[in-house]
Structures are given as structure tokens and as C-alpha cells.
Amino acid sequence: MMRRLFAKTDGAVLCAAALCGCHLDMWQQRRYEPLEKGAFFGAGESASRTLVEGTVPYQMAKLDTHYYQGRVNGELVDALPAQVPLTAELVQRGHDRFGVYCTPCHGLTGHGDGMVVQRGFPQPTSYMDQRLLEAPLGYFVDVMSNGFGRMYGYASRVPIEDRWAIAVYVRTIQLSQNATPDLLPADVLEQARQPRPGQEAADAPAEGATHEQ
Numbered sequence: 001m002m003r004r005l006f007a008k009t010d011g012a013v014l015c016a017a018a019l020c021g022c023h024l025d026m027w028q029q030r031r032y033e034p035l036e037k038g039a040f041f042g043a044g045e046s047a048s049r050t051l052v053e054g055t056v057p058y059q060m061a062k063l064d065t066h067y068y069q070g071r072v073n074g075e076l077v078d079a080l081p082a083q084v085p086l087t088a089e090l091v092q093r094g095h096d097r098f099g100v101y102c103t104p105c106h107g108l109t110g111h112g113d114g115m116v117v118q119r120g121f122p123q124p125t126s127y128m129d130q131r132l133l134e135a136p137l138g139y140f141v142d143v144m145s146n147g148f149g150r151m152y153g154y155a156s157r158v159p160i161e162d163r164w165a166i167a168v169y170v171r172t173i174q175l176s177q178n179a180t181p182d183l184l185p186a187d188v189l190e191q192a193r194q195p196r197p198g199q200e201a202a203d204a205p206a207e208g209a210t211h212e213q
């Protein structure tokens with residue numbers, strides 16, 4: 001009885017030893033140490049590939065708080081970061097992404113009357129609210145990144161470059177409904193003042209006409 005028990009135990013020990021052996025073979029295979037000289041990529045080269053130009057450690061990239069958080073020295077800023085130039089493509093991209101991710105609740109014109117809201121989701125503040133008209137660009141990036149109240153964050157779905165594009169587009173929506181003529185370049189303003197065909201003068205609405213929003 002005792003002998004049979006020992007025999008079984010020996011078997012188990014042998015098995016374990018054999019498995020360890022396998023592990024050791026893999027463990028002790030030939031390999032290069034990090035940054036060691038090696039012939040794999042050519043004689044006299046490093047065995048590791050050199051980094052692509054401009055590579056920065058992930059954590060260091062996140063230190064660019066302007067780009068990643070819309071903040072400089074802890075304060076939300078009303079300026080685009082250097083890597084996001086203001087171009088027509090940026091606005092177009094923002095328009096496109098806003099349509100996908102934001103209109104369901106905020107509506108096409110930013111008044112907070114999207115389809116989801118019409119079906120009972122809490123209504124967000126209109127982008128035309130004075131507080132949001134004055135909010136810096138970084139604020140919109142911050143709301144998209146971290147969420148706000150009952151609105152969840154979009155960091156996992158909208159990459160940071162698109163969050164900037166959307167923020168710029170939100171500003172465009174705001175301007176489209178609140179711009180003053182002095183924001184126009186002089187020649188465009190002049191053109192806008194020209195009476196259109198069939199109209200007496202651009203600034204003189206017809207008798208009885210009401211100005212609607």
C-alpha cells in the first residue's frame with residue numbers, strides 16, 4: 001500500500017520535472033539583450049530597431065495638457081494646440097463627427113433638441129446659452145473627454161484630434177447664430193450689404209416683415 005503511494009508520488013514529481021525542463025529550454029534560448037549589438041538588421045547594427053523619429057513615451061505625450069486636456073497651467077484655454085491647425089478640413093471633419101456623435105441629443109443646430117431628447121432623455125443646455133457662448137474651446141474638449149453631469153464622456157469613442165475638430169465645429173454653430181457683422185472681412189461685409197436682385201436694400205426689410213430667429 002505504502003509502496004504504491006510512493007510510486008504515484010514519484011510519477012508526479014517526474015512529470016513536474018519534465019515540464020520544468022520544457023520551460024527552461026524556452027527560457028534559455030539564444031536572444032539579444034535590449035539595445036545589444038546584433039547582426040540581425042545588418043552587421044554592426046543594434047539588435048533592436050531604432051525608434052521612429054518623433055517618438056515620445058506614452059506618458060510624456062500625455063504631458064501635453066493643451067492637446068490632451070484643453071488646459072494650460074491648469075486653466076481651460078480658448079486656443080487650438082499647435083498640432084491642430086485651423087483649416088476648412090478641420091471644420092468639415094468636426095461637422096461630420098458632430099453629426100455622428102452629438103446630434104442625437106444636441107440636435108443639428110445645438111439647441112439640445114435631438115431625437116434622443118425628443119424621446120425623453122434630459123435636455124442639455126443650448127450651445128446658444130450665454131455661458132456656453134463664452135466657454136473656451138478647451139471646455140468643449142473637456143466635456144467630451146470626461147463627460148458632464150448626465151452626459152457620459154466620449155474619450156473611448158472619439159479620438160482627441162476629432163474632439164478638437166468637434167469643438168471647433170460647435171464654435172461654428174454658435175457663430176452661425178450669433179455673429180455680428182464686424183466679424184466679417186470688409187469686402188465680404190460690403191458684398192453682403194449689396195441689395196440682392198429684386199430687393200430695395202439689404203438692410204431694409206419689407207413693410208410688416210418680422211425678424212424671426
Ligand code: HEC
Binds near residue numbers: 101105116121
Ligand atoms: C445621449 C445624449 C448626448 C449625447 C450623444 C451628447 N451629449 Fe452633450 N450633453 C447631454 C446632456 C443630457 C447634457 C447636460 C448634462 C447635465 O446637465 O447633467 C449635455 C451637456 C453638454 C455640454 C454642456 C455642458 C454645460 O456646461 O452645460 C456640452 C458642451 C456638450 N454636452 C457637448 C457634447 C458634444 C460635443 C457631444 C458629441 C461628442 C455630446 N455632447 C454628445 C447629452 C448628450
